[in-house]
Amino acid sequence: MKEFITILPHSIQALLAAIFTYLITALGSSVVFLFKKPKKLILDSMISFAAGVMIAASFFSLIEPAITMAKNLKLCVWLTLVIGVISGGIFLFICDKTFDHFQNKFSNNKIKNNSMKRIWLLIFSITIHNIPEGLAIGVAFGSLTYNLNGATLAAAFALAIGIGIQNFPEGSAISLPLLREGFSRKKAFFWGQISGIVEPISALLGAILIIKVRFLLPFCLAFAGGAMIYVVVEELIPECQKGENKNIMAFIILIGFCIMMALDVALG
Numbered sequence: 001m002k003e004f005i006t007i008l009p010h011s012i013q014a015l016l017a018a019i020f021t022y023l024i025t026a027l028g029s030s031v032v033f034l035f036k037k038p039k040k041l042i043l044d045s046m047i048s049f050a051a052g053v054m055i056a057a058s059f060f061s062l063i064e065p066a067i068t069m070a071k072n073l074k075l076c077v078w079l080t081l082v083i084g085v086i087s088g089g090i091f092l093f094i095c096d097k098t099f100d101h102f103q104n105k106f107s108n109n110k111i112k113n114n115s116m117k118r119i120w121l122l123i124f125s126i127t128i129h130n131i132p133e134g135l136a137i138g139v140a141f142g143s144l145t146y147n148l149n150g151a152t153l154a155a156a157f158a159l160a161i162g163i164g165i166q167n168f169p170e171g172s173a174i175s176l177p178l179l180r181e182g183f184s185r186k187k188a189f190f191w192g193q194i195s196g197i198v199e200p201i202s203a204l205l206g207a208i209l210i211i212k213v214r215f216l217l218p219f220c221l222a223f224a225g226g227a228m229i230y231v232v233v234e235e236l237i238p239e240c241q242k243g244e245n246k247n248i249m250a251f252i253i254l255i256g257f258c259i260m261m262a263l264d265v266a267l268g
Contacts, residue, residue: 006153011207013153014141017160018134018203022196024164025130028171029192032178032185041248044240046176048249050122051236052256053173054228057129060264061166062225065136070218077218084222085229088128092230096121118235119181119191125224125231126174127195132220133163134199135213138206146210166263167196169256177236 005013035042063081070077099117140156175192179185206213240249 010141010144011138011204013156014138014203014207015200017141017157018137018200021133021137021160021164021167021199022193025167025171025196025199026189026193028168028173029175029189031172032175032188032192035179035185040243041245043180044243044245044249045252046180047236048240048252049256050173050177051232051240052253052258053169053260054126054232054236055253056257056260056264057166057170058225058228058232060261061163062129062132062221062228066218066221066225069221073215073218075215075218080218081222084219085226087219088223088226088228089230091223092121092125092227092234095124096234118239119178119183121231121235122177123174123191123195125227126170127198128227129170129224130167130196130199131202132217132224133167134202135206135217135220137163137199138203138208139210139214139217141203142207142210143214163199166260167199169260169263171196173256 005016008016063085066081066084067077070080096117099120137156137160140159141153144153144156171192174195175188178188178191183191237253240253243249
């Protein structure tokens with residue numbers, strides 16, 4: 001098996017590695033099948049946990065690697081990050097207002113509108129976050145063709161494994177809040193796993209367009225980080241602080257943050 005993988009084209013290796021990360025996302029989304037009729041406290045905890053995961057992922061999975069990549073590429077680090085983060089926030093802001101416009105035009109149910117907006121922004125932000133991760137996998141395997149920065153097959157697979165394990169809580173970060181919003185378990189699972197399907201696609205593109213994508217990666221990572229921060233601050237934290245258990249929800253956010261942080265730091 002090992003010999004078979006090593007003789008494959010690097011673009012196919014990247015695709016297979018990213019399919020693995022997608023499957024882990026799907027596995028994380030499948031946790032919704034463990035809940036039959038969750039109580040309100042559990043439902044509120046789901047969105048709090050998702051907020052914590054996304055806060056940690058925005059920095060440790062996206063912004064911190066963007067800093068390192070920008071330095072290695074000799075870019076202006078602070079400017080690259082500022083432009084990327086602000087652009088991600090502005091992009092989600094535009095999506096937010098566009099959604100409001102069309103929903104208000106075709107529906108008078110404001111509560112339903114707000115719920116659906118939160119759902120789609122959540123799905124959209126994590127999907128955007130998965131694109132640069134897929135590109136990073138593609139770049140890691142594509143680098144083997146050009147022997148960039150002493151790239152090795154083992155290091156490329158280690159990166160894919162690390163991203164894959166991190167994807168588990170990210171998959172649940174979508175599916176669990178969707179269950180909270182009244183989606184069936186099957187639909188919550190579907191939308192949770194579909195957010196990861198962009199990783200194999202972007203990994204293949206990253207491996208093929210290695211030289212060009214390599215210079216865009218720091219911006220793409222910062223962009224995704226800004227988008228995730230926007231959703232957490234605009235939608236998730238205000239929502240999980242509406243009930244009577246604000247202090248409990250705050251600690252659950254910290255738990256989600258710590259779990260995602262530990263995975264990122266431990267897996268490098």
